[in-house]
Amino acid sequence: MINHLKDDISFDKILVIGLGQLGLPVAKYVKEKGFDVYGYDNNQLTMDNAEKQHGIKKIENFRDVDVFMICISTHREDDISSPQVDGLMAITRKIAKEASNGKLVSIESTVPRGTTRKMFEILEHRFHVVHAPHRWYALEEDVHGVNQLRVIGGVCDCCLRTGIRFYNGVEHEERSDLEYYSGTKSYRSLHIPMYSVSTVELAELSKIIENADRYLQIAFAEDLYMFCKANRISFAELRDAVNTKWNVNILEPRDGIGGHCIPKDTRMFLETSEIKSKILIAAQEVDKNYRKYIEGMIKDLKQINH
Ligand SMILES: NC(=O)c1ccc[n+]([C@@H]2O[C@H](COP(=O)([O-])OP(=O)(O)OC[C@H]3O[C@@H](n4cnc5c(N)ncnc54)[C@H](O)[C@@H]3O)[C@@H](O)[C@H]2O)c1
Numbered sequence: 314m315i316n317h318l319k320d321d322i323s324f325d326k327i328l329v330i331g332l333g334q335l336g337l338p339v340a341k342y343v344k345e346k347g348f349d350v351y352g353y354d355n356n357q358l359t360m361d362n363a364e365k366q367h368g369i370k371k372i373e374n375f376r377d378v379d380v381f382m383i384c385i386s387t388h389r390e391d392d393i394s395s396p397q398v399d400g401l402m403a404i405t406r407k408i409a410k411e412a413s414n415g416k417l418v419s420i421e422s423t424v425p426r427g428t429t430r431k432m433f434e435i436l437e438h439r440f441h442v443v444h445a446p447h448r449w450y451a452l453e454e455d456v457h458g459v460n461q462l463r464v465i466g467g468v469c470d471c472c473l474r475t476g477i478r479f480y481n482g483v484e485h486e487e488r489s490d491l492e493y494y495s496g497t498k499s500y501r502s503l504h505i506p507m508y509s510v511s512t513v514e515l516a517e518l519s520k521i522i523e524n525a526d527r528y529l530q531i532a533f534a535e536d537l538y539m540f541c542k543a544n545r546i547s548f549a550e551l552r553d554a555v556n557t558k559w560n561v562n563i564l565e566p567r568d569g570i571g572g573h574c575i576p577k578d579t580r581m582f583l584e585t586s587e588i589k590s591k592i593l594i595a596a597q598e599v600d601k602n603y604r605k606y607i608e609g610m611i612k613d614l615k616q617i618n619h
Pocket residue numbers: 330331332333334335336353354355356359384385386387388400401403404421422423424447448449450451573574
């Protein structure tokens with residue numbers, strides 16, 4: 314899609330919205346890169362902590378912000394595995410009302426297909442809007458942190474160009490790093506490698522499919538574990554043996570598929586698909602059975618030790 318917004322905007326004042334598990338490291342990274350960084354979180358304690366412990370300044374109003382990086386939660390407060398984008402829509406309405414036209418809005422939160430375009434509509438096509446879903450991983454932040462390779466999609470061509478310029482400094486994908494550093498125009502950027510896709514919906518899907526794929530792999534490990542138990546076979550020995558093959562990686566089942574990303578994102582995929590993936594529905598059933606199975610095992614162990 315082509316729109317008429319100017320795409321040579323400057324990136325000076327950056328606002329990270331949502332300073333939780335993802336947003337705080339993002340804000341710290343952006344600060345390290347020398348930008349003027351502000352934060353906004355509807356939880357006062359979270360905001361105070363970001364300000365006092367990490368020097369992320371509290372924003373007074375959205376008027377002069379050049380880039381909005383949205384990192385807010387996309388699950389229901391009372392159920393972390395249920396997707397909910399009400400908060401995202403509320404923040405979009407706030408940006409539409411308070412911010413200056415032509416700025417960049419980047420959605421880093423994980424969202425169901427179609428969400429970014431809805432936000433673009435709320436913003437009345439007055440902003441550049443990209444989706445750059447995150448792959449940040451808390452347990453391996455040094456290798457899978459803020460600056461790892463990411464997918465990016467824009468609502469319009471100029472949105473994508475502006476987004477890529479902000480994230481990795483190049484004006485066009487074809488431009489080499491050499492041109493960027495030696496060129497007359499040098500852009501301040503986050504220096505994050507980005508993989509651009511042709512539509513913003515594809516960027517949305519890429520993230521939830523990543524996590525749906527992980528869901529399937531874990532569910533298969535759970536299924537295999539229950540099979541082994543029923544047949545008195547050592548799961549660990551079988552897994553080690555199978556994993557000696559170069560293209561196989563059976564995971565450990567552990568205590569069920571948890572957290573606020575993998576189950577929620579799998580549901581995002583299922584709930585927004587006209588044709589539901591049968592294999593994912595079966596995987597959800599496997600996980601439910603596995604949890605019951607583990608609970609039963611723990612109960613039995615407690616009775617034996619009593
Ligand atoms: N944590 C991860 O490892 C990770 C990795 C990749 C993607 N994500 C995605 O990033 C998003 C955020 O995840 P998280 O782990 O940081 O969640 P989180 O719950 O730790 O933090 C979210 C923050 O957003 C704030 N918030 C919620 N609604 C708000 C609103 N309307 N206005 C302002 N602030 C608001 C909350 O107070 C909270 O501090 C989710 O979509 C998640 O799926 C997370």
